Amino acid sequence: MPRAWLLIAGLVLAACSGEERDISLRDLRSFTDGPDEFSIIPGKELQAPKDYSALPTPTPGGSNLTDQDPIGDGIAALGGRASARQLGTGIPAADGALVTHASRKGVPSDIRESLAAEDEDFRRRKSRFTKIRIVKVDRYSEAYQREKLNAHAVQEWWRRRGVATPTAPPDDR
Template sequence: MPRALLLIAVLAVAACSGDQRDISLRDLRSFTGGPDEFSIIPGKELQTPKDLNTLPAPTPGGSNLTDQDPLGDAVVALGGKASARKPGNGIPAADSALLAHAGRNGVPSDIRESLAAEDEDFRRRQSRFTKIRIVKVDRYSEAYRRETLDAQKTLSKWRARGVATPTAPPDLR
């Protein structure tokens, strides 16, 4: 009996430890002690410009001609323009109809703050008992599983209604 009480006391103290606002559900740390291969982004290939006088002045901490831009490259690969990612460009004229349609019922001015507060509250509720774990795990997918779209179910629903749908990845469950 005393061992059981000791175990309960140790678990209770362990549950109370740590940061009080630790509501993170992601735990992407590597516990192997080796290098994190995803944190290294190789630079683009060096090239000699046609005119060396056109090179931009070096800016400490700034961007470099050989720096990778994975998000910009993804935008271009999907048919967009890399310049759309640069701050200060605003909304392109080609997207004005999309923006008007999305905001046709009105858009709250504090939508970002409101969603951030709601998500923080959701994560706080979902992370209540996450500290009582023997092994650290990534609980993000588990917490948001009800918010996730089931692609196969949705595809079946729309196909049953006769809507032309694109193909979807196979169900791997």
């Protein structure tokens, strides 16, 4: 009997080891045989241009005027400029004052790299026993639960201090 326990313990430890372990915490695979309806993005409606000479040159594998831009459309729906995405990685002039104020106490030059390394370490720690599951589940929300902001509690915190706050959707607890 003790040998069986040693064998089981060895198998469990072997399953938890290795650098090739998936630390993404996401399992969004479809387990059906049908097509993935979310991978199909219909094109925009075809329209005759006002000036045929103003059309862009076709580029194989590139975008065209009928391609959807869900991220750009979302930015525009929230009041932003979808064209700001395509200007590059620079800071738009309209946001200069905001960036200056936010960085008034200094900004580490390697902030993106250090945050990426910290998040990778966090995901690695939270994914230690993800392979020991009977059913694969998406553990992302579970892992980041302590990082989530409770908007209603924060709103009440500010209201108790006399700060005027905007209304919020009803609490769905």
